[in-house]
Amino acid sequence: xxxxxxTPGLSxxxxxxxxxxxxxxxxxxxxxxxxxxSEIANALVGNDSGPGTGAAVLECSYVGPTFRxxxxxxxxxxxxxxxxxxxxxxxxxxxxxxxxxxDEVSFGVIKGGTKFCVAVRGGIDVPMVLxxxxxxxxxxxxxxxxxxxxxxxxxxxxxxxxPLPHAAQLPENHIPRFTGPRExxxxxxxxxxxxxxxGRALFLESEWTLTPVADxxxxxxxxxxxxxxxxxxxxGAGSDPSNIxxxxxxxxSIQIPGGTQPIVLHRDAVSGGGYAMVGTVISADMDLLARSxxxxxxxxxxxxxxxxxxxxxxEARRLREAIASLG
Amino acid sequence: MPEIISPLPGIFYRRPGPGKDPFxxxxxxxxxxxxxxIVEIMKQFTEVQADVSGVVESFAVEEGAMVNPxxxxxxxxxxxxx
Numbered sequence: 351x352x353x354x355x356x357t358p359g360l361s362x363x364x365x366x367x368x369x370x371x372x373x374x375x376x377x378x379x380x381x382x383x384x385x386x387x388s389e390i391a392n393a394l395v396g397n398d399s400g401p402g403t404g405a406a407v408l409e410c411s412y413v414g415p416t417f418r419x420x421x422x423x424x425x426x427x428x429x430x431x432x433x434x435x436x437x438x439x440x441x442x443x444x445x446x447x448x449x450x451x452x453d454e455v456s457f458g459v460i461k462g463g464t465k466f467c468v469a470v471r472g473g474i475d476v477p478m479v480l481x482x483x484x485x486x487x488x489x490x491x492x493x494x495x496x497x498x499x500x501x502x503x504x505x506x507x508x509x510x511x512x513p514l515p516h517a518a519q520l521p522e523n524h525i526p527r528f529t530g531p532r533e534x535x536x537x538x539x540x541x542x543x544x545x546x547x548x549g550r551a552l553f554l555e556s557e558w559t560l561t562p563v564a565d566x567x568x569x570x571x572x573x574x575x576x577x578x579x580x581x582x583x584x585x586g587a588g589s590d591p592s593n594i595x596x597x598x599x600x601x602x603s604i605q606i607p608g609g610t611q612p613i614v615l616h617r618d619a620v621s622g623g624g625y626a627m628v629g630t631v632i633s634a635d636m637d638l639l640a641r642s643x644x645x646x647x648x649x650x651x652x653x654x655x656x657x658x659x660x661x662x663x664x665e666a667r668r669l670r671e672a673i674a675s676l677g
Numbered sequence: 678m679p680e681i682i683s684p685l686p687g688i689f690y691r692r693p694g695p696g697k698d699p700f701x702x703x704x705x706x707x708x709x710x711x712x713x714x715i716v717e718i719m720k721q722f723t724e725v726q727a728d729v730s731g732v733v734e735s736f737a738v739e740e741g742a743m744v745n746p747x748x749x750x751x752x753x754x755x756x757x758x759x
Contacts, residue, residue: 360685360718360719360721360723361719361721411719412684412685412686412718412719412746413684413685413723459682459684459685459746459747460685460746461746461747562686562687562688562717562718562743564719565719565720643686643745644686644687644718644743644745645686645743645745
């Protein structure tokens with residue numbers, strides 16, 4: 351069983367839950383940017399949702415691919431709202447779609463968000479690299495030949511490893527929001543002390559707007575800028591007050607090069623560098639970044655570690671309940 | 678009149694590169710598949726092509742402006758065009 355790419359879309363890559371354990375040597379975790387949507391898509395086609403990397407899906411950015419299957423199979427499309435078509439006929443999203451050999455799947459123009467994913471029963475069966483099937487495009491490994499998909503690529507599909515759920519459609523109340531303003535919860539630090547009181551207030555009390563400079567590595571926001579504490583820059587820190595002596599970056603950490611535009615690092619980000627991180631988006635809100643289209647009005651709200659951990663548990667419970675609702 | 682829609686968000690350009698001539702000017706005839714402009718997103722430049730033949734009536738977006746998926750980029754006059 352295989353899936354043949356007819357047109358690749360803007361940037362379609364193979365992603366699973368990601369590659370953990372190598373960030374210390376500069377290899378980012380990668381994996382689906384909108385994890386909730388990927389998990390739901392996999393659950394709809396009965397891919398095992400137990401521990402591990404999970405089944406690999408196609409992550410599509412803005413413009414989806416057109417592909418054909420060569421066997422009877424099931425797929426599900428979840429994520430950014432988009433028209434799904436099988437042989438040109440509209441089909442529902444967040445639902446299991448049964449396909450016959452030769453069926454062609456294509457997509458319309460997205461109506462919000464940035465990314466949607468396609469899960470196939472059995473998962474995309476590309477080789478594991480360092481314990482994951484996720485593509486790291488910048489490193490040119492993982493996924494399908496270490497790159498985004500191209501016309502003519504033939505992707506192997508794995509063997510189904512779980513039963514299909516009873517329901518073929520996710521109930522409406524479990525579908526997240528892909529438009530409108532965002533509030534991103536952050537833990538301040540490790541370099542928040544480099545901001546003046548006014549700089550800190552500007553960061554936390556202003557409305558920021560997501561620019562088109564946003565991808566799997568990071569998302570850049572436009573706004574009033576911030577203000578740094580004046581200091582004599584230490585050796586190795588560079589001359590700009592937004593610079594520090596190189597340090598490790600956390601996934602979700604926020605740097606503000608030049609003090610003008612905050613950049614939130616996402617799953618393909620570099621693991622370290624010389625910009626002061628003023629805060630880190632909590633793990634429970636990382637999916638919200640993947641659902642933010644350019645132009646999205648965004649506020650950063652400070653929370654404590656306890657709140658962040660509680661939010662992580664709440665998010666995990668929300669996912670379990672959504673999957674349980676499928677029966 | 679048919680409208681040419683942007684399939685993706687990003688920055689719209691009417692020229693293939695800085696200092697180059699626009700792909701097409703209002704009043705000029707275009708054919709199906711001919712490039713009208715470019716949308717830049719995620720460090721990629723995607724050409725937007727006409728899906729009808731006709732005469733470019735007008736552009737709905739300025740050079741260098743931000744567009745969203747579904748935004749009208751240009752209007753094409755097809756009446757009286759053979």
